[in-house]
Amino acid sequence: MSALLSVRDLRVEFATSAGTVTAVDGASFEVAPGETVALLGESGSGKSVTAQAVMGIVPKPAGRITDGSIEYDGRDLLAPGTAKGLRGREIAMVFQDPLSSLNPVFRVGAQIGEMFRRHRGASRKEARAAALELMQRVGIPAASKRLDDYPHQFSGGMRQRVMIAMALALSPRLLIADEPTTALDVTVQAQIMDLLSRLQAEEGMSLVLITHDLGVVADVADRVVLMYAGRVVETGPIREVYEHSGHPYTAGLMGSVPILGGERERLTPIQGAPPDLLDLPSGCSFRPRCRYADTLCAEEEPALLALPGRPDLHRAACHHPEGVLTDAH
Template identity: 85%
Template sequence: MTLLQVKDLRVEFSTSAGTVKAVDGASFDVRPGETVALLGESGSGKSVTAQAVLGIVPKPAGKVTGGTISYDGRDLLAPGTAGSLRGREIAMVFQDPLSSLNPVFRVGAQIGEMFRKHRGASRKQARAEALDLMRRVGIPAAEKRLDDYPHQFSGGMRQRVMIAMALALSPKLLIADEPTTALDVTVQAQIMQLLARLQAEEGMSLVLITHDLGVVADVADRVVMMYAGRVVETGPIREVYDHSAHPYTAGLMASVPVIDGPRQRLTPIQGSPPDLLALPSGCSFRPRCQYADHQCTEQEPVLTGRSHQSACHHPLNQGVLHV
């Protein structure tokens, strides 16, 4: 059974310099209770994909130009559908909690507003619900902090507030866009543990968007690796991490330090992501790939394999793709 299905999604932005293909044929699915990690460098299309799911692609510059998005059998691209489900069944934790929270309203009131708007709760009821949520997400002395303003919270505590707001209406799907950005390593681990615990308690599906491979290593079930708006590799997290098939995935893995392994020099991926205004012909990763040949120039690779798929003409672990 599939809760969310994204198929051949295409999102474009009109700019003065031309048309940017931010998402260029991305496909993946999310099952009930599953954690899926959308990985890739900045500019790979991860956040825009999430915006398309929620129906909040910035307009008029941005628009979905192709593909389908289905949530629990409903077409999220149909007018009004995504908006009717946003918050109640699909919620999102944004990257920067300080800019997402209103600086002139108290935190308790902002959380409680979810209950007043969607469930008709009184101020007293909304305040009690907000207090309960603040306790659930681990905010110390929550009853004393209900009337504090966002600037009075640390970065990690503000992120907990955002998670509380996202969980207010018990959504079936939570999308967390770079939830640990700008947090120190210890707080990152705490936020990821919190998300994993809340997911287990709520039985919800979780989509984690990040460029940090280490952040999701212990919590994700499957990985969707994106590059230049396309999915280049996907599969169970251990399969992808231990037997990377696409040179891009393997390059990212080689650039991550291993604390408990032998000392070795990190190997960065040469070059930079392509200009989305002028994508190269064939494989978009070709200019940075040491295995590229004429076939990579002439033909765009497609995802092949079963549970572990890769979009590469020369996969590094070809036998693994048929698992």
């Protein structure tokens, strides 16, 4: 099956007062029709900037795409005007903080209905009816009574549902959700993820989930793409990656996730901190935090290659994957 979204060797840079920061450094991945792909990694790993590049909203003039390609259904998203023309209609995004994304002075129903008025020429009455239907679909209780409420009158979980309703207004084929469960309690997190899964199945759309929390996407994603310092360090089917981590970063993230009712007595956090993107170490960027690091790791950046003894689709950028596979399992 051909990919709906194809990102190849993407490089995004930002000009700062201290120098040029490479936020995304050669990232490549694909999303098939109807597939759910999770972009995982700590803050600063390049996940959100990658999504911004796909949407065509990399902040300017500081940010710019300097290399690579992004194709959606065979169309070049980096060509002038292409991403803007597809935004909302074909590709939609749910942002991390719904309160800052919603306009505080407009009623929620009007904000959702504006999508139909602007893009489909709907009347006020038609737009209001469409907004009500969407609010009901995303599970907002007493939706007819809440159409005229303002964003501050909704809880965090309900505001996120409003954002999802707005994203789905024009029935996009690809939905990008950037940290959709951040700052929500565990129960509400599960509800939002269940909602996204149900809506995806109903719409038949592809879904890209951006998160730092491996547990959130464990039962939702088909494949995972782990990023570190702007680079893809491991990718593959989610169960394969979770059960046979081939990169020390992935293994470290797995070791730091609590398991309810599990036998793990103590979490094992990754030592150190993410690198300064203005001063990356030579060779492997994870080297200062890795117990497997040696001279080769300092001299040569590892390529993203198939892991020994694992399916070809499971790849990791590590010079010593055998050791990681053995020790982690």
